[in-house]
Amino acid sequence: MTDGRDGTPRTPDPETPLPRSFFDRPVLEVAPALLGRTLVRRTSRGPVTVRLTEVEAYAGERDPGSHAYRGRTRRNASMFGPGGHAYVYFIYGMWWNLNLVCGPEGSAAGVLLRGGEILTGHEQARERRPAARTDAELAKGPARLATSLDVDKALDGTDVCSADPAAPLAVHAGRPADPASVTTGPRTGVGGDGAAHPWRFWIAGDRTVSPYRAHQPRRRKRRLDAATPDA
């Protein structure tokens, strides 16, 4: 159905892994093109697949919203590697988030996977996410998606373009979202200069898209000097 310009095969089998060339493009092209694709996670208990419905683009070292903003560290090293690999990080002391690295090696761009619809492996996903009241909540939010798919630090740096049928993580062609259904807006929870760009992409009306939350300008924690009473 696609014309091939975006790196997908001309006659895509939904279960064909996306080629690395798909990811070796500007992240702002890759992010919306990921909507409707399927991410396959293979565990010892079998596959869990999710249809991606919400993503965010992070543009590299010049993007103040990106973990790459302050340069390469051990934590974000996989973002600086070649496209088509996972970048997994730990957040808020409790959760894992999954990104797909994009662009040429060194550009440190990536796409945060923020929401999706679980297509197969509901039983596994539900066991990991007992708080989910409906199937739509299984992967509605980046940490929920990672939890449903059993993604943690062990998958940081994983190649997601592998054709190995046993690969732990792979992105398949799926059924790309109709561009007319793709909506954009500012990134969730990103403040400062990083908030200006509409680099969040989602499928309009899909129930597995997480609610938008604006950045909270965290009030600095009160010091113990008590020199300044409240206004």
Next chain:
DNA sequence: AAACCGATCATCT
């Protein structure tokens, strides 16, 4: 060595 902070979620009101 210690403080600060966060690409969040669940559970309240």
Next chain:
DNA sequence: GATGATCGGTTTA
């Protein structure tokens, strides 16, 4: 909509 939970990475002293 507000808040607590919880901890690694980074910055600052």
